[in-house]
Every structure is written in structure tokens, then in C-alpha cells.
Amino acid sequence: MQFELSKEYIDRVEQLIEDKKDQSLKDILYDLHPADIAELLDALSEDDGKYLYLLLEGDLASDVLVEIPEDDRKRFLEEMPAEVIARQYIEYMDTDDAADVLGELSDEKQEEIISFINDEEHADEITELLSYDEDTAGGIMAAELVAVDEKWSVQTCLKEIGRQAEDIDEIYYVYVINNERKLKGILSLKKLIQYPTSTLISNIYFKDVISIHIDASREEVARQMEKYDLVALPVVDSEGHLKGRITIDDVVDIIREEAEKDYQMASGIVGDVELSDSIFSVTRARLPWLFIGLLGGILGAIVISGNEKALEKIPNMVFFIPLIGAMAGNVGVQSSSIVVQSLASGASNLQSIWMKLLKEFSVALIAAFSLASLLLIFNLFFNIGNSGQQLAYTVSFSLFIVVIFASLFGTFIPLFLNKLKIDPALATGPFITTLNDIMGLLVYMLIGKFLF
Amino acid sequence: MQFELSKEYIDRVEQLIEDKKDQSLKDILYDLHPADIAELLDALSEDDGKYLYLLLEGDLASDVLVEIPEDDRKRFLEEMPAEVIARQYIEYMDTDDAADVLGELSDEKQEEIISFINDEEHADEITELLSYDEDTAGGIMAAELVAVDEKWSVQTCLKEIGRQAEDIDEIYYVYVINNERKLKGILSLKKLIQYPTSTLISNIYFKDVISIHIDASREEVARQMEKYDLVALPVVDSEGHLKGRITIDDVVDIIREEAEKDYQMASGIVGDVELSDSIFSVTRARLPWLFIGLLGGILGAIVISGNEKALEKIPNMVFFIPLIGAMAGNVGVQSSSIVVQSLASGASNLQSIWMKLLKEFSVALIAAFSLASLLLIFNLFFNIGNSGQQLAYTVSFSLFIVVIFASLFGTFIPLFLNKLKIDPALATGPFITTLNDIMGLLVYMLIGKFLF
Numbered sequence: 001m002q003f004e005l006s007k008e009y010i011d012r013v014e015q016l017i018e019d020k021k022d023q024s025l026k027d028i029l030y031d032l033h034p035a036d037i038a039e040l041l042d043a044l045s046e047d048d049g050k051y052l053y054l055l056l057e058g059d060l061a062s063d064v065l066v067e068i069p070e071d072d073r074k075r076f077l078e079e080m081p082a083e084v085i086a087r088q089y090i091e092y093m094d095t096d097d098a099a100d101v102l103g104e105l106s107d108e109k110q111e112e113i114i115s116f117i118n119d120e121e122h123a124d125e126i127t128e129l130l131s132y133d134e135d136t137a138g139g140i141m142a143a144e145l146v147a148v149d150e151k152w153s154v155q156t157c158l159k160e161i162g163r164q165a166e167d168i169d170e171i172y173y174v175y176v177i178n179n180e181r182k183l184k185g186i187l188s189l190k191k192l193i194q195y196p197t198s199t200l201i202s203n204i205y206f207k208d209v210i211s212i213h214i215d216a217s218r219e220e221v222a223r224q225m226e227k228y229d230l231v232a233l234p235v236v237d238s239e240g241h242l243k244g245r246i247t248i249d250d251v252v253d254i255i256r257e258e259a260e261k262d263y264q265m266a267s268g269i270v271g272d273v274e275l276s277d278s279i280f281s282v283t284r285a286r287l288p289w290l291f292i293g294l295l296g297g298i299l300g301a302i303v304i305s306g307n308e309k310a311l312e313k314i315p316n317m318v319f320f321i322p323l324i325g326a327m328a329g330n331v332g333v334q335s336s337s338i339v340v341q342s343l344a345s346g347a348s349n350l351q352s353i354w355m356k357l358l359k360e361f362s363v364a365l366i367a368a369f370s371l372a373s374l375l376l377i378f379n380l381f382f383n384i385g386n387s388g389q390q391l392a393y394t395v396s397f398s399l400f401i402v403v404i405f406a407s408l409f410g411t412f413i414p415l416f417l418n419k420l421k422i423d424p425a426l427a428t429g430p431f432i433t434t435l436n437d438i439m440g441l442l443v444y445m446l447i448g449k450f451l452f
Numbered sequence: 453m454q455f456e457l458s459k460e461y462i463d464r465v466e467q468l469i470e471d472k473k474d475q476s477l478k479d480i481l482y483d484l485h486p487a488d489i490a491e492l493l494d495a496l497s498e499d500d501g502k503y504l505y506l507l508l509e510g511d512l513a514s515d516v517l518v519e520i521p522e523d524d525r526k527r528f529l530e531e532m533p534a535e536v537i538a539r540q541y542i543e544y545m546d547t548d549d550a551a552d553v554l555g556e557l558s559d560e561k562q563e564e565i566i567s568f569i570n571d572e573e574h575a576d577e578i579t580e581l582l583s584y585d586e587d588t589a590g591g592i593m594a595a596e597l598v599a600v601d602e603k604w605s606v607q608t609c610l611k612e613i614g615r616q617a618e619d620i621d622e623i624y625y626v627y628v629i630n631n632e633r634k635l636k637g638i639l640s641l642k643k644l645i646q647y648p649t650s651t652l653i654s655n656i657y658f659k660d661v662i663s664i665h666i667d668a669s670r671e672e673v674a675r676q677m678e679k680y681d682l683v684a685l686p687v688v689d690s691e692g693h694l695k696g697r698i699t700i701d702d703v704v705d706i707i708r709e710e711a712e713k714d715y716q717m718a719s720g721i722v723g724d725v726e727l728s729d730s731i732f733s734v735t736r737a738r739l740p741w742l743f744i745g746l747l748g749g750i751l752g753a754i755v756i757s758g759n760e761k762a763l764e765k766i767p768n769m770v771f772f773i774p775l776i777g778a779m780a781g782n783v784g785v786q787s788s789s790i791v792v793q794s795l796a797s798g799a800s801n802l803q804s805i806w807m808k809l810l811k812e813f814s815v816a817l818i819a820a821f822s823l824a825s826l827l828l829i830f831n832l833f834f835n836i837g838n839s840g841q842q843l844a845y846t847v848s849f850s851l852f853i854v855v856i857f858a859s860l861f862g863t864f865i866p867l868f869l870n871k872l873k874i875d876p877a878l879a880t881g882p883f884i885t886t887l888n889d890i891m892g893l894l895v896y897m898l899i900g901k902f903l904f
Contacts, residue, residue: 033662035679162646170683171642172624189641190623194614210485226708227487229701231622231683248700249681255704256678259711260793266718267789267880268782274794279814286786287819293782294823297775298830304771305836311770318763318770319756322777323749326889329781330720330745330882334738337719341712342726362731367739371746378750384757428719430782437778 086116141244296434328440335410538568593696748886780892787862
């Protein structure tokens with residue numbers, strides 16, 4: 001049952017496409033999971049991929065369409081007539097997938113496609129979902145869910161579920177509503193099966209249901225579902241009306257994306273890029289932070305050139321310029337990333353900002369002392385370039401001060417950004433490295449001047 | 453229904469604890485979700501937290517125990533008699549949670565606790581789960597699941613589910629097995645409800661079930677569940693016998709941990725640390741990489757001191773030492789993190805290693821050209837420290853070469869580590885920065901000597 005995309009497998013498929021063996025290809029495709037088909041399409045040339053994709057029909061075609069990378073899907077749909085998109089793909093999709101796919105297209109194309117959808121209710125639901133910001137609960141939820149009236153019996157319920165559940169892949173929970181469609185509670189299928197069919201729903205449903213407001217951010221959705229171990233989360237409006245539900249598979253993607261976003265920021269990459277993206281998008285994602293780094297380097301050059309006279313007197317100070325800069329950068333990145341990660345995992349904000357700085361200060365003291373001592377011992381023993389004791393003391397003292405400053409900057413700046421409701425991840429990586437580089441140079445030059 | 457841990461709320465709880473108002477405290481606790489109680493306990497002092505926790509009983513006590521941080525739980529359980537742990541907590545837990553909690557304790561304590569469990573089947577299942585490596589499917593799975601025989605009817609099935617499901621929170625799927633307990637397929641509850649009770653299971657179950665081998669790594673488990681959008685994944689042994697199932701809530705934690713691990717490595721932090729951890733553990737997690745950085749800095753000092761004579765002739769080259777080092781580091785981190793992330797998200801390995809390097813080379817060329825030109829224009833216009841045209845050309849040419857080398861190192865080294873089955877994330881952050889720092893210095897010095 002494991003799918004393995006081997007070189008031989010792809011060669012065989014390519015040969016079948018070349019020979020136009022449509023039936024053999026179909027036999028292969030209809031044995032695969034949509035996610036595997038998407039992987040196969042990705043491995044083929046664009047023309048071969050398209051040929052293969054167009055052999056698919058109905059549910060499978062729409063399931064695969066949802067799985068392929070956004071850029072490819074967009075390119076493919078832009079060439080397709082709106083009517084074909086509506087009738088062959090969108091009509092088969094769940095409302096949340098349909099809204100996601102349509103959301104990638106222009107407003108005119110969206111409207112045109114929706115006008116071709118035969119099922120009016122489906123079209124209305126998709127239109128409503130498209131009206132929500134895609135970064136909110138409303139933008140992630142699906143309209144498909146099973147809702148039962150609190151006044152019903154288990155028997156009515158089961159019958160109604162059979163009817164409603166037709167276009168829903170998985171049920172997970174049944175939502176209990178009142179006659180105004182306000183969410184009252186939930187009921188697991190397990191419970192429905194366990195009770196006699198004459199039992200009233202109102203006697204067995206669970207009232208402490210966890211729900212989320214339609215305007216809540218997607219980070220909030222992910223946090224709630226992760227914290228409470230939920231597989232589905234009902235979405236309500238301000239009056240408590242049940243509007244949709246969010247399933248865990250969509251949230252898994254959000255959790256990964258959020259974690260990757262912080263990682264990318266820390267690495268100085270803007271936006272979501274992969275090895276397989278075009279040279280242009282990779283370059284565009286990387287250049288901005290590199291320019292900032294360049295600017296930092298130029299500032300560094302200005303700092304050193306401003307201390308030219310001092311350096312002429314003690315030229316050997318130069319040897320340790322990279323060491324001071326690199327250590328400042330490393331320490332700063334460590335501190336900032338611990339803060340960013342603690343904030344991202346929703347660590348309680350109760351411990352006051354001063355407590356955090358105090359603690360970081362203690363860690364920095366220990367690190368600074370260890371590193372400075374080690375460097376001092378090394379320099380006194382090996383005396384690089386005959387720099388002498390005085391330089392050894394200057395460098396170690398500077399390192400000590402720089403490590404403490406760098407770690408405090410690394411802690412304080414993201415906390416400060418967070419207070420200002422700016423993404424604290426901005427303060428990691430190249431930003432903090434560059435800042436600490438310059439700070440390190442300044443401190444080193446100042447101490448050099450002072451001690452010599 | 454939203455739980456908000458305010459300062460006032462905590463103050464009130466602390467007051468009630470001080471006044472020993474046990475009934476009021478219980479009223480508060482029994483209205484909360486276990487995850488919220490764990491959050492509350494975390495915000496209290498250790499003594500208050502323990503007092504509050506001991507007011508809990510049965511299911512709720514064991515649910516909360518699973519939610520609290522590992523260190524706290526370990527400390528708490530070490531003081532508890534084995535019999536109390538077995539009878540008051542472990543007996544109420546699902547097998548996977550029980551195995552996780554016991555796995556944190558010493559082997560002797562584990563055995564002692566298990567010997568006190570009344571339910572022999574439960575004890576055996578836990579013992580079996582404890583025998584699997586915690587980083588494999590066997591170490592994550594729970595023994596609780598609903599399995600039905602392929603020869604049964606829907607009616608027998610529903611009755612059997614009612615019986616088996618008693619100690620299972622959520623069912624999600626019913627697994628269909630043969631008389632040797634080999635996994636044959638799955639059946640959704642929805643389907644069971646939709647068909648007449650006389651229908652035979654063998655006629656309605658889904659045979660293409662996705663399962664995972666008991667020895668598969670937890671990364672593999674996460675990848676499968678994420679790729680195929682599963683909420684539960686059955687675990688089988690080499691003969692195909694159904695051994696347990698893994699649910700999505702456990703995998704969500706794995707996905708987050710994996711993403712965070714890469715982030716931490718890239719930030720030069722060893723292991724999982726948070727702002728709230730002790731000063732000692734934070735220091736221990738950070739010092740190793742800092743020592744490596746220090747070593748790199750010392751090597752850098754040796755490189756510069758080896759070129760002392762050259763620098764005496766062109767002292768202004770010194771100005772741009774930090775710039776070259778920082779840019780080499782920034783570019784290297786970008787390249788390596790794109791590789792690491794692409795590998796982590798399971799990007800297909802089909803595109804050959806040479807194609808990847810070629811592409812990275814193109815991106816590097818564009819970046820190197822832009823950065824070097826910009827720096828040249830800046831230097832020619834502003835002429836920092838009267839360095840003259842010759843230095844301007846030297847610096848820009850060096851930057852050009854250094855950026856290309858740094859990006860190739862950043863791409864090649866993680867790919868190479870991955871080939872060797874070493875975690876490529878090791879090559880991000882401080883490692884690549886340090887390496888590229890030194891490489892940058894060498895290139896700069898060499899070009900300086902050559903051009904002047």
C-alpha cells in the first residue's frame with residue numbers, strides 16, 4: 001500500500017503517454033490516491049502532466065486538482081473555459097476547497113465560474129466563503145457539516161444524518177442546533193450508536209462545545225485545535241449561529257506553514273520558497289535581506305574607518321574583528337529564536353518582561369564568562385601573531401561585553417515588536433545578526449581605545 | 453467558552469487555595485478542559501499547583517496529568533507511591549498516554565506501577581507499547597481501537613462497537629480484520645449508519661486502507677498522515693496483523709516538534725528549550741554552538757594574522773572584513789535553509805543533485821552581481837576612509853566570489869549530509885555561518901594580495 005515514485009515508474013508512465021495508451025494510464029491512475037497522482041503529475045513534464053490529468057474525471061479529477069501546487073493549478077485553470085471548471089471540477093469539490101481554488105483566480109473569472117454551477121445552494125455557500133478573509137476561521141471553514149435539532153430523537157437524527165452526510169467525506173461530530181440554527185452542543189456518532197433510538201438528543205448531547213468565532217485568525221484556530229486535541233472545530237458568528245466547521249487536515253497545513261514562516265524569517269528568506277521554485281522567485285525571496293546585510297556591512301566599514309587612527313596604533317586588533325562580529329551574531333540569533341518560539345507556541349505571557357530579561361541576563365553572564373575565559377586562555381597560550389597580553393585581555397573583555405549586549409538585544413527586540421503587535425520573527429536572523437555585528441564592532445573599538 | 457487565564461483569575465484561585473476552599477476550587481476545576489487546568493497549574497507556584505491537582509479524581513486527574521509539562525509530571529510522580537500512580541492515574545489513561553507517562557520513569561518504577569494495575573489486558577498492552585522505540589509508529593500508537601470481523605453483518609458490528617467503544621474517546625474508523633487479526637480494510641461509522649443492518653461488512657468496507665509498519669519512524673508517520681489527510685492511521689506488523697492506531701492529535705505535536713527542531717538547529721540551539729526553562733538548561737542548550745563559533749573566530753584570527761604583511765600594505769582592506777564575513781554567512785544560511793526545508797517537507801528527490809546546484813548557482817550569480825555592483829557604486833561615490841578605486845574593485849570582486857561560494861556550500865553541504873543519512877539541519881545556522889566566515893576571509897585576503 002506504500003506508494004513509491006521510482007524512476008522506473010515514471011519512465012513507464014512517460015512511455016504510456018507517448019504511446020497514447022489511455023486505458024492503461026487510467027488503470028494506473030484509478031488505483032492511486034489523489035495525493036499520489038499529484039506527486040506523479042509533479043514529476044512529469046508540463047505537457048505530459050496535463051495529458052495525464054485530463055484523463056481523470058469527476059471526484060478524482062477534482063480531488064487531484066486540490067492537491068497539485070498552487071502555481072500549476074492557476075496556470076492550468078487560466079486556460080480552461082469557466083463552464084468546464086464549474087461543471088467538471090468545482091461542483092465535485094467541498095465548499096472550502098472550491099473557495100480556496102477560486103480564491104486564486106481573478107474576480108471576474110470567479111464570478112463567471114460560479115454562475116455556471118448548477119447546484120444553487122453549493123454556489124451560494126462558496127460565494128459566502130469567498131467573502132471571508134482567507135486568514136480567518138471563515139476563510140478556512142467548510143459549509144459541509146451535519147447539524148441536528150436538539151428536539152429530535154436518536155432515530156430522526158440517524159435518518160437525517162444519512163440524508164445530510166451524502167456529500168460529506170467524514171462526519172467526526174454531529175452538531176446540535178436550536179430552531180434559530182444557534183450552536184447548542186455536539187454529539188459523537190459513537191454516542192448515537194450506543195443509545196436506544198427513542199432517546200431524545202437533548203438528553204445525551206455534550207453542551208460544553210468548543211467553538212471559534214468566524215473572524216478569529218488562522219493562528220488562533222490552529223492553537224485551539226492543537227491545545228484541545230480536536231479533529232473538527234465548529235465556527236460561529238457573533239450571535240452564536242453555526243456557520244461551518246474546520247477540520248484538522250486543513251489545520252495541519254497551517255501549523256506547518258506557521259512553523260516554516262518563522263524558520264524562513266530567521267534564515268532571511270521572504271515568503272514561502274522551495275528548491276523547486278523558479279530562479280526568479282528564489283532570488284526575489286532572498287535579495288531583500290541580503291541588501292539589509294550589505295547595508296549593515298557598509299555601516300561596519302564606516303565604524304572601522306572612523307577608528308582608523310586607533311587601529312594604526314594597535315593593528316593586531318584587526319585579527320579578532322570577525323570573531324567579535326560572529327559571536328555577537330550567534331548569541332543574538334539564539335536569544336531571539338528562543339523568544340520567537342516561546343511566543344509562537346503561545347507560552348503564557350504572565351511572566352513579566354523584566355523577569356525574562358533578568359533570566360536571559362543570567363544565561364548571558366554564564367555564556368559570556370565561559371567564552372571570554374576560554375578565549376583568554378587560548379590567546380595567552382598561543383599568542384596569535386604575537387599580539388601580546390594586552391590584546392588578549394582587550395579581546396576577551398570585549399567578547400564578554402558583546403555577548404551580554406547581544407543576548408539582551410536578541411531578547412528585548414522581539415518582545416518589544418510583539419508588544420507593538422509586529423511579528424517578532426522579523427527580529428530574528430539577518431536583522432539581529434546585522435544589528436549585533438555593528439554593535440559588536442562599536443564596543444570592540446571603544447574598549448580597544450580605552451584599554452590601550 | 454473561551455478560556456482566558458487572567459491575572460485576576462489566578463489571584464482568585466490562589467486566594468481560594470490559601471483559604472482551603474476545596475469545594476469552590478473543585479467547582480472551578482470541573483468546569484474546565486484538562487488542557488486549561490494544566491495551563492492554570494503551570495501558572496501557580498509548585499505547592500499551590502500540587503494542592504490543586506490533588507483535588508482532581510478519576511478521568512479528569514489522569515487527563516490533566518497527560519497535559520502538564522514532562523518535567524513537572526516526572527517530579528510529581530517520583531514522589532508518589534507506585535500503587536497510587538497505577539490505581540488513580542494509569543488505569544484511567546489510554547494505553548498510548550500511559551506508555552508515554554511510564555516511559556519517563558525509571559525501569560524499576562515502571563515495572564512496579566504496572567504490577568499494581570488491576571486490569572490485566574490494559575497492563576499487557578501498556579507493557580507491549582513500552583517495548584517499542586518511542587520514535588517509531590509502535591511507540592506512538594494506542595492499542596485502543598474498534599476492530600470488526602469481515603464476516604459480520606452491520607447489525608453485529610454496531611453491537612460490537614457499542615461494547616468495544618466503551619473505553620475509546622473517539623472512533624473515527626472501524627477496522628476490518630480477518631480471523632487471524634490481519635488488517636483487511638476500514639469502514640467509516642457514516643457508512644455503517646447508512647446501510648441496512650442486514651448488510652454484510654465484506655460488501656461495504658473499503659479495501660485500499662493506508663496503514664503503516666510498526667517500525668516506521670515518527671517522521672514517516674507524520675508525512676503519511678499529512679499527505680493523505682488522515683485523522684487515524686492503523687499500525688501493522690510485518691505479517692499485516694493490526695497492532696494499534698495512531699491519531700492525528702499525537703501527530704500534530706510531532707509535526708510541530710519537527711519544524712521546531714530544524715528552527716532550533718538553525719538558531720544554534722541544541723534540543724528543545726523555552727523561555728520558561730531553567731537557566732541551566734538554556735545555557736547547556738546554547739553553549740555548544742557558541743564554542744564552535746568561537747573556534748571559527750579563532751581560525752579567522754589566524755587567517756588574518758597570516759596575512760598581516762599584506763594588510764600592512766593595504767590597511768583599508770580591514771574596513772570591509774565584517775561585510776565580507778556577514779554576507780558569506782547570510783547567503784550560506786539562506787541556501788542551506790531552503791535545502792533543509794525542502795528535504796523536510798519530503799520534496800521529491802528526483803531532481804538530481806547537479807540540477808539543484810546548477811539552479812542555486814544561477815540564483816547566486818544574480819545575487820552576487822547585484823550585491824557587488826551596489827557595493828561598487830557605493831564605494832566609488834562615497835569612498836569610505838579614502839580607500840580609493842582599487843579597494844572598491846577588490847571588495848566588490850571578493851564579495852562576488854564569496855557570495856557564489858557561500859551559496860554553493862550552503863546548498864551542497866546539507867544535501868551531502870542527507871545522502872550520508874545525517875540530519876541536514878546540522879549544516880544550517882552557526883555551522884554554515886562559521887564555515888563561510890572563514891572561507892570569506894580567505895577569499896578576500898587572497899584576492900587582495902592578488903589585485904594589489
